[in-house]
Structures are given as C-alpha cells and as structure tokens.
C-alpha cells in the first residue's frame with residue numbers, strides 16, 4: 001500500500017483536454033472520491049493512474065515511485081500493483097467465485113495460500129465462505145461487486161481504483177454495498193480512489209472529495225468542507241441544493257433577501273452568498289425573520305423541501321424536518337442559521 005501523488009497531469013484526445021493540469025494527493029490508506037458530471041474526465045484520470053493511458057505532461061507516483069511522467073518510461077499496468085473495479089461485468093462468468101478472487105494471485109500464492117486468501121477475502125467483503133463455489137450468475141449485483149472488490153484486494157495492491165462500482169445497483173443495495181466496500185478498504189488500509197457522479201455517494205464514503213469540472217480539479221477537501229465551503233457557487237450547486245443570493249458584505253456580515261447573515265470569512269462590497277436549504281429556518285408561528293408565502297412542499301418522510309416566495313419577490317428553498325410542516329399558501333418567516341459563504345460575483349474581479 002502507498003500514497004498516490006498526481007502532479008500537473010494533462011491528457012488530451014484531439015482538441016478535447018479530458019484531464020487538464022490535475023494535481024491531487026491521496027494519502028496512504030485513505031479513500032478519495034472523484035465527483036463530477038458526465039464527461040468531466042473522471043474515467044480518463046483513473047485510466048491514467050492504472051496505466052491504460054499515458055499523460056502528455058505531469059507525473060503520477062505511488063509512494064516515492066514515479067509510475068508515469070518525469071521523462072521515465074511509463075510503468076505498464078500489470079506491474080503497477082493497481083486493483084481496478086469497473087461498473088459491472090468484471091467477473092469471469094465461467095469461473096467460480098474462488099477462481100475469480102484468486103485470479104490475480106501468483107501461481108505460487110494460488111498453490112500454497114490461495115484457499116486461505118479466498119476465505120479471508122470473502123470474510124473481508126462480508127460474504128459467506130460457501131459462496132466460493134458459486135458462479136457469478138448465481139449472485140446478486142451487489143454480491144458480484146463485493147467479489148470484484150475481493151478480487152482486486154487479494155494481491156494486496158498499492159492502490160485500488162473503483163469506476164462507478166455501484167451505478168448498476170438499485171438504491172437500497174447501493175448503500176449497503178458501498179458501506180461494505182468502505183469497511184473492507186478501511187480494514188486493509190488500502191489507498192483508494194472511487195469515481196462517481198452521485199453527490200451522496202461521494203460525500204458519505206470518502207475521507208476526501210475531489211470535484212472535477214471540464215477536465216480540471218476545482219476542489220479537493222474533506223466532505224464537510226466541500227459541502228459547507230465549496231470553492232465556487234457552481235461546486236456548491238453540484239454537491240447539493242444551494243440557495244445563491246446577491247448580497248452586500250461588510251466585514252463578517254452581509255445583507256441579502258434573507259436579512260442579515262454572518263459570513264465564514266470577512267468580505268467587502270457586492271458578493272454572491274451561498275446558503276444551504278437546511279440553514280433556512282422556517283418559522284411557522286412567530287413573525288421573526290423575513291416574511292414570505294409557501295409556494296410548494298415536497299414531502300420525503302424524513303424531511304421536506306419547502307419553496308417559499310419572499311414578499312420582496314425572491315424564491316428560496318428551505319429544508320425542514322417532516323414532522324410538522326407548512327402547506328402551500330401558508331404565511332411563514334425565514335431566518336438563516338449558521339455561517340454563510342460569500343463569493344465574488346461572476347464577472348467581478
């Protein structure tokens with residue numbers, strides 16, 4: 001196992017810069033999710049790390065070993081000690097689970113410790129040991145992905161790369177499979193990078209979230225920082241619902257359609273303010289805050305989304321517990337709780 005260091009890596013296809021000057025550090029034994037919309041370069045980045053593609057500039061290093069770039073001949077994929085878990089269909093359909101898991105082991109390992117290693121890997125991914133004799137088509141989609149992870153971990157790789165490994169699973173299976181995969185990676189202290197365009201998956205699984213847009217890495221930080229202090233309003237809207245309002249800042253306070261708010265950092269003059277919907281407190285009983293009328297309520301059980309038209313005209317989304325909620329037409333008052341991030345508005349220096 002080792003850390004993964006990507007420095008200034010660029011890769012183009014014709015005139016498309018699929019990966020554009022990306023620098024990212026994945027510490028030893030940690031889990032990073034790469035989040036971004038379709039076509040932003042996530043898979044290309046994984047393929048560069050795996051060695052299926054060669055960067056035109058920049059370097060990729062596993063620990064202190066440079067595997068691509070820096071004028072060195074790129075290390076071929078088979079010698080990089082990378083585990084790769086694709087979306088689906090990774091398993092050999094004609095081999096049983098044991099043979100699939102043992103596939104990456106050397107002949108000696110398979111002969112001596114292969115059986116133990118298969119049992120160990122099944123335990124690790126929380127599958128019963130008697131699954132070893134089953135064929136992939138006798139497993140559910142989630143079980144197949146756990147076997148695919150077991151196979152990638154069996155040879156103790158330096159780095160494991162997962163390319164949208166849960167995207168073919170339904171919502172329930174997706175969460176439980178993802179958590180099992182995270183436990184297995186943590187238990188083995190494996191350095192891992194998982195690509196996804198699912199915000200919840202990216203935030204809930206990782207130690208670090210790397211957000212990509214148009215080939216560039218626009219932010220890499222712990223999940224709470226990416227959510228609460230996104231690097232720009234576009235990232236804010238990509239990693240969750242966001243209310244972005246124009247405001248006027250003076251030091252650590254700013255005024256906007258939601259009244260006076262407290263900022264995460266001092267700012268001056270015109271700003272764009274980013275408020276998360278759960279920071280907007282909907283007061284049903286007291287006339288404290290900014291007045292408005294409920295336009296629409298989407299009820300999700302655990303919580304609900306309340307769209308409010310302020311009397312001054314702005315429409316704002318609030319999120320509140322689903323226990324006692326207003327209905328369309330109700331008068332309410334809104335207040336902002338917690339700190340608010342301010343940005344220079346687009347177009348201003």
Ligand SMILES: Nc1ncnc2c1ncn2[C@@H]1O[C@H](COP(=O)(O)OP(=O)(O)OP(=O)(O)O)[C@@H](O)[C@H]1O
Pocket residue numbers: 013016017018036037038039040041042043044045197
């Ligand atoms: N082999 C290729 N030849 C030409 N263009 C490519 C090739 N592979 C990727 N691209 C282009 O590079 C860009 C990034 O593609 P990539 O597959 O890395 O995006 P992605 O973020 O993984 O997308 P998705 O989430 O849809 O899988 C896209 O514009 C894509 O069309």
